[in-house]
Amino acid sequence: MARGGGHPKLFRPWTESTAFFFLADDETQEAWGPTCSLEDLIIHPRRLNVQPLASWVSASQRERGSAPRVISLDCEMVGTTQGAELAKITLVDAATSEVLLDTFVRPEGEVVDLRTATSGVTAKDLKNAAYSFRGLQTMLLSQYIFRDTVLLGHGLKNDLDVLRLSHPRLIDTGRIFDHPVGIPGTTPSLRFLAQRYLKKTIQNSLQRGHSSIEDAVTCAELYRLKMQRGVSYGSRGMSSALAWMAHHNVRVSVVDTPATLDVLRRESVARQHLITLTSAEGPQDMFFQSQQAVLRGTRDKDSSTFTWCRVATLRDAQRLEEELRPGGIVMVLGLEGSIDLRVVK
DSSP, rough: OOOOEEEEEEOOOOOOEEEEEEEOOOHHHHHHHHHOOOHHHHHHHGGGTTTOTTOEEEEOOOOOOOOOSHHHHHHHHETTTTTTEEEEEEEETTOOOOEEEEEEEOOOSSSEEHHHHOOOOOOOHHTTSSEHHHHHHHHHHTTTTOOOOEEESSHHHHHHHHHHOOSSEEEEEHHOOOOTOOTTOOOOOHHHHHHHHHHOOOOOOTTTOOHHHHHHHHHHHHHHHHHHOOOOOHHHHHHHHHEEEEEHTEEEEEEOOHHHHHHHHHHHGGGGGTTTEEEOOOHHHHHHHEEEEEHHHHHOOTSSEEEEEEOSSSHHHHHTTTSSSTEEEEEEETSOOOEEEEEOO
């Protein structure tokens, strides 16, 4: 067996795995570096399922002047006779965590549910609110949100819906950081991301509800961490990794369940001409298809240099490792978050 050894202390020993993938050439491994630009993180509104209506507002001024380039946004809602409406909004400079705006807003409909346990909003807050909803929209588009502004948030679709705001430049921390076990189509909570990557606890008050300042600042901190550590940092899921590799012209073969491949197709991953998707049913077929993909990547220079496949047991992972040529890189992700990186000898 071609065995790897001496893996870095960062990585734990092998465990029963749920996701398994290979990196087969040195150039690809070296390219996986901590580089990240703002444009790498921006996501199109359609990817967040934002569906603006004709009545929504949008920024008309092109230049933001001295306004921050990236603004972290968090909104709190209450229930009214018109549905969920905006009751509070916080804006934070994503570069510094400086609070730019923190104000209450009078809903247009009659309030029927303050949702204080989650929103933190009280009747007194709304009685003393500084802005009507329309007044707030006008102020935002004249002082803070311009056509080249980037809006940052977590579950940003909900904020845009309640603001009735259409905007093309968005970053969602639920998309730039992946679910802890890398399952496509799932979104990690902001509370989890704060604990995992920032080592802090948020949304911990049952009496006062969520703090929009705390949430907006947390998004800003996660954004800065991502920019510092690189586009692959915190991105364990398939979609993020595959999109990154396609961007860097890496040929990829994915072997997985039909359900997983459907998610990848919906997220436009399959449109990349460098990515080949192969469906497999059951553990035996999964192993056979994975083995064929690995063999093609190992023997055919014009085939995939990277194979992502799912295996049922540690033994299956070890059997696939036997097919790799010396120098190939093997990475195993365990369900509980353990990672092992090996070099085939």
